[in-house]
Amino acid sequence: MEFQKILEKRKSTRKYIADKKVSPEIIHEMLSAATLAPSWKNSQTARYYVITSDDMLSKVKEQALPPFNANNTKDAPVLIVTSYVKNRSGFEKDGTPSNELGNQWGAYDLGLHNANLILKAAELGLDTLIMGIRNAEKLYEILGISRDETIVSVIAAGYGDYDNERPKRKTPEDIAKFF
16 A cells, blocks of 8 residues: 555544454564664664453453543454663663653654554554553553553554544644744
8 A cells, every 4th residue: 555545544443343353464564564663773662562362452451441442442352552661762871861851762762663553554454543541550560561661552453343534634834834
């Protein structure tokens, strides 16, 4: 699919086809696309925790997502918890921050990786929902994520069960100043 079409097609989806699984090969393609994103000094601090088993999906949806997001992802066959390793992206080798943003570079880099992941998902015919409202403490506990990482989001992936209308987007004139 042409890149412009992918950009225009991708939108947040809150209803998925029940019992339509995503193959491990497709998930691998999505993660491979994520790894192609740039990162600060090639630090590659993005980390992904992929949940596909029915037991773990239920556990995460019930314990780590608020009710509205659990409902939005009720039939999603894949949840991907995204995080980054702290104190590496945006830091010098001696541990000092390279500028005033410090660990915010890790979040920025992870955002670039996640953009690749969701755009690849769209190319492969999947729909996604990025959720920032989640219970990070429960995710650390359930998934055994190291405290050296910062959990940022949970991404649901699957085959959308409806064609939701894409919200109006701002124009370049709305968001940019030219000098």
